[in-house]
Amino acid sequence: MGDAHHLNAAGAALPSARTLAAVTEQLQLEARIGGYEAAHAVRPRLDGLYALAGNVLGAAADEIALTESATVAWQRAVDALRLGRGDRVLVSRSGYVSCALHLLTLERERGVVVELLPCGEDGALDLDALAASLEAGPAALLVVTHVPTSSGLIEPVAAAGELARLHGVPYLVDATQSAGQLPLDAAAIGADLLVATGRKFLRGPRGTGVLVVRRGLLERLAPTAPDVRGAEWTGERDWTLVDAARRFETWEGSHALRLGLGVALAELDGLGVASVSEHLGAASDRLRGELSALPGVRIADPAGAAGSAIVTFTVDGMPARDVAAQLAVRAVHVVSVPASHGRWDLEPRALPAVVRASIHVYSDDGDLNALRDGVAALARLSVAPRAELAGAASGNGASANGSAAGAGAGAAGA
Numbered sequence: 048m049g050d051a052h053h054l055n056a057a058g059a060a061l062p063s064a065r066t067l068a069a070v071t072e073q074l075q076l077e078a079r080i081g082g083y084e085a086a087h088a089v090r091p092r093l094d095g096l097y098a099l100a101g102n103v104l105g106a107a108a109d110e111i112a113l114t115e116s117a118t119v120a121w122q123r124a125v126d127a128l129r130l131g132r133g134d135r136v137l138v139s140r141s142g143y144v145s146c147a148l149h150l151l152t153l154e155r156e157r158g159v160v161v162e163l164l165p166c167g168e169d170g171a172l173d174l175d176a177l178a179a180s181l182e183a184g185p186a187a188l189l190v191v192t193h194v195p196t197s198s199g200l201i202e203p204v205a206a207a208g209e210l211a212r213l214h215g216v217p218y219l220v221d222a223t224q225s226a227g228q229l230p231l232d233a234a235a236i237g238a239d240l241l242v243a244t245g246r247k248f249l250r251g252p253r254g255t256g257v258l259v260v261r262r263g264l265l266e267r268l269a270p271t272a273p274d275v276r277g278a279e280w281t282g283e284r285d286w287t288l289v290d291a292a293r294r295f296e297t298w299e300g301s302h303a304l305r306l307g308l309g310v311a312l313a314e315l316d317g318l319g320v321a322s323v324s325e326h327l328g329a330a331s332d333r334l335r336g337e338l339s340a341l342p343g344v345r346i347a348d349p350a351g352a353a354g355s356a357i358v359t360f361t362v363d364g365m366p367a368r369d370v371a372a373q374l375a376v377r378a379v380h381v382v383s384v385p386a387s388h389g390r391w392d393l394e395p396r397a398l399p400a401v402v403r404a405s406i407h408v409y410s411d412d413g414d415l416n417a418l419r420d421g422v423a424a425l426a427r428l429s430v431a432p433r434a435e436l437a438g439a440a441s442g443n444g445a446s447a448n449g450s451a452a453g454a455g456a457g458a459a460g461a
């Protein structure tokens with residue numbers, strides 16, 4: 048589809064034409080009548096976003112806050128917990144770099160205790176170890192990443208949520224890489240807090256994110272920096288907070304991007320996340336099978352718990368970054384994910400980086416075959432002398448984006 052084989056939905060998926068139109072039409076309206084006036088004109092659609100997001104994520108409309116990214120959602124939620132000295136935070140190894148660095152900053156500066164939970168033999172969070180950690184003493188927070196940035200692993204978020212509920216521990220789920228590709232129901236999995244981003248499997252525009260704050264926790268959580276959007280300044284030194292997750296929003300934001308997100312959410316809801324998930328699961332399984340059959344190619348997804356629309360692999364003798372760059376020359380767009388983006392996951396597995404391919408409903412057989420054939424060619428070349436490799440790459444350089452640099456090739460993927 049499009050100019051190249053886009054296999055980077057886990058970076059930023061391709062939005063639909065209707066999503067794109069919603070964004071550009073709002074920008075045009077703003078340019079014609081003014082930003083405030085344009086917002087007024089589409090107020091019902093903006094207000095309707097909360098119910099749409101709630102539908103897809105398993106939350107009520109008033110449990111939704113719109114943010115600019117998953118990281119912003121995460122920061123507002125975690126800061127609102129006001130974790131302090133001795134507070135134990137139990138966290139799965141699948142955590143994303145920015146989330147990990149936030150927790151480690153709290154550890155370094157405030158004496159919060161970050162406890163990494165081990166993985167079981169299947170590569171997913173070890174639920175027995177989690178139960179033991181919860182029984183060992185009170186914890187202030189449990190954090191599980193549904194699907195990591197660094198593999199196709201699916202964490203057992205519902206079982207972890209059940210344990211958190213048993214022990215009365217607030218539970219934060221990072222659904223950034225799962226929302227839109229896997230069935231997700233914040234209420235059913237017992238997530239008190241959940242973060243997601245718009246641009247990945249939800250197929251919304253960049254610069255959009257969602258925070259879910261479940262009712263039970265909302266009353267206990269105040270933003271560290273209330274904004275006029277979520278608070279009313281009632282007296283010289285007094286204010287009240289909006290009685291909804293919206294207390295975590297800021298007044299300024301891109302209405303155009305949010306309207307685009309609304310269209311993407313409605314389209315996803317129309318397709319049904321369950322059928323999208325079934326389709327993507329089958330296609331990614333096929334891809335895993337075909338890549339693993341290639342000599343010199345190793346699937347890097349945990350064998351027991353992989354199943355999402357993300358497929359990671361390595362090619363013997365060729366750094367992941369070079370694999371991504373060489374594939375881009377062939378108009379196949381994937382990314383390399385370095386250990387520094389998912390150190391808690393990749394470092395114990397002695398993987399300096401992995402190549403990540405990720406698919407969505409627009410990915411067709413041509414895309415998957417192009418990836419497989421490209422990887423097969425590289426795996427053959429990786430044992431050949433370097434000069435041959437360079438020659439082969441330039442010989443194929445007349446593809447969609449013309450050059451590796453033009454395609455943003457080899458770029459590390461978030």
Ligand SMILES: Cc1ncc(COP(=O)(O)O)c(C=O)c1O
Binds near residue numbers: 143194221224243461
């Ligand atoms: C698992 C995970 N969590 C959080 C994030 C951060 O999302 P955002 O870039 O929207 O802040 C990413 C980004 O790739 C991610 O993979």
